[in-house]
Amino acid sequence: MRAWTLGAMRPASRLDLFIPKWDMREVHRLRVDAPRDRVMAAVSEVTWGEARVARLLPLLIRNRLPGGEPIIDTFGGLAGALDKQADEFVFGAIDPLTDDAPTVKGLTAVDYRSFAEPGHAKIAFNFRYDRGVLSTETRIAVTDGRSRLKFRVYWALIRFGSGLTRLSMLYAIRRRVLRGG
Template sequence: MSLNIKYLPNYHYKEIHLLKVVGTAEEIMSAILNYQTEDDFFFRWAIALREIPARLFSSTDQLISQPPFSFNNFTLLEQTSHEVAFGLVGQFWKKDYGQIPISDAESFLAFKAPDNAKLVLYFKLDQDHKDFYVTTETRILCLSSKSLAKFRPYWYLIRPISGIIRYRLLRQIQKNVYKSK
């Protein structure tokens, strides 16, 4: 069973992107695991724009203590030689993402608090002869009808930007593999 199905077999929304990456499975997996959102200007710009309300309407202490949202917000759920899954839970439509920290895969699977959503960011390497194709799939499950109603408009607003970010993420992984040679 693939990791995306293991951690989120049912979902309300998903987004899939694919890119050919030249390298070994080890190089590609290392590039995925070491990816830094801070390296992408577009990601930083999109998150800064997304976080304007939180930064305008938060106390100074919260503003200083809260780093911008990044790949570091995700929890590594599981990794194999050709797959990796990251998880996130919370109320993503809130100005502060309503993120609830999860420590590990068991916590992610056990999380069932209504009015929240669960998200899996999944990467898979498929080999075609000597070439690898990296697929990224994002799945979101809303844990109640209330969270689904709140997430739906947020998803339609951020989905185009999310797609651009996922494509750029794959391109950066490709560049990082090339740089490591």
């Protein structure tokens, strides 16, 4: 089911264009009273070093994130975004759900939408600014039933940490906006 904004033929979120139906979903919101351009600039510039909790959690699984690198660069930067609007950036990746194959990033929007090979999880997330609220939503659509069960177990294990990571990113963006950087 799609949610459309009133009076416009535009999806409520650009994520609807990439994962209209999902298996798992998580949404976090934070009030940020500032002009849209300043907020979205902070989204593109905020670094892992500014998102302290987001940077610490991966250390538990021996995964280091570069402190000085903008967060979105980890996902291909604005050039690698599936969709860029003045109020929303959408990023995506395809995880092969195996230990021996890398996550696929940098797909075009068309290739991402059409991907349906079994044994994969399509992951998309956004940063969106609407009427003073900055949000990030993550959606995961798994391409087959067997993989769906496998991913649900994984999601149950990481969901809490994933949520903390997303909240840490939102607070880092707001801090950057409020200090004028």
